[in-house]
Amino acid sequence: MVVAMNMAVETEKAQALLQTFSTASVVASTGLGVFCFLADRFLQLPLIQNHIWLRAAADNAVHAAIALWSWAIVIGLRKKSDLYEVALAGFLASVIDLDHFYLAGSLSLKAALNLPHRPPLHCSTLIPALCLSLRLLMWACRLKDSWCFLPWMLFISLASHHVRDGARHGLWVCPLGNTAPVPYWLYVAITATLPHLCSVLMYLTGTRDVISTKHGIAIDV
Template identity: 80%
Template structure:
């Protein structure tokens, strides 16, 4: 009888496991599809339009005549692109989401401080006339920094609620580098520099980067953990 009950329990457990697994896979598929929802695609189109308008403003004669103003506006555009990109990735559903996108914007803009670090001065003229590009503008450091942050989180045993940080850093750095790449290309140490990125390719990459990040997060299982944190499937 004990063997009979064991087989019956196993069968009943198996009967429950299949629908549960099916439900989990269905939820994952829905989360991936929502990465390309109409709302997220519209937000990406808006991001591309913002890039066009922002760069048009930066070319205005009044802005070009004031070096500090142009530098501040240019840095602000970097921050807004990073903020907007991360908002597309996670959506805006509760108060903590706004903190996340604000942090992404901060990370995307703070990179430019390495200009002053390399110049060894707070002089904007010195920061803009460097003998070579500063360290955080080397695109090869992006995977290194993101992977190092992931290892640090694992070593500190941080909760799953922090699992999105390496991806946030990736979006912030990559969006900054791609935008700068229209002027100087990408610095891929030790391979050298690429030719400057064409302007329309920059707009296209910027608009699609959040979706690429979302797909990579899905493939690595990070999106599932974030969906649990947010309580719903993530979209915009």
């Protein structure tokens, strides 16, 4: 009896994991890759490039759109509260760029875009450190399981932002320095597959089971 129950549980988990790569989620991630390509082409238009504020705002909006799209693939959109989570993921990816102004010590956009080196939140080594720190903080504060998605959302928001910046400037890996720019095709491929990687990691850490209960039986778009 116990063996049969364990097999049933494992079978259910395997089915849930396979649904991470369902047709709908694969289509959604393919659409995300296409969006990355089209958005970058849009940002190259003279109308955008010739206006510093418009260029910065549009670039930041693309960061936000990629993160919210990625998180939507991870959790699916089944109820109104899911939209709030997706919006939060986009906000986190967008707010990262405020560290430009912090390092510049000024609200001047020109100063923020002409820094001697990259601002602190653009250090890719911080991604696992920040996500793990948030997880430990949640454990210390005894937050409910319904909040267990936050470290993974932060991972998606930070990673998608850094990979996109990496296509232009490389990744800043402290204390080793900067890598060469990420090939454009690789940036698009990583961005499109990042939600699936996140889902698999959530499954391996047991987070997926909790979030599946919160969002519905399957986690996909």
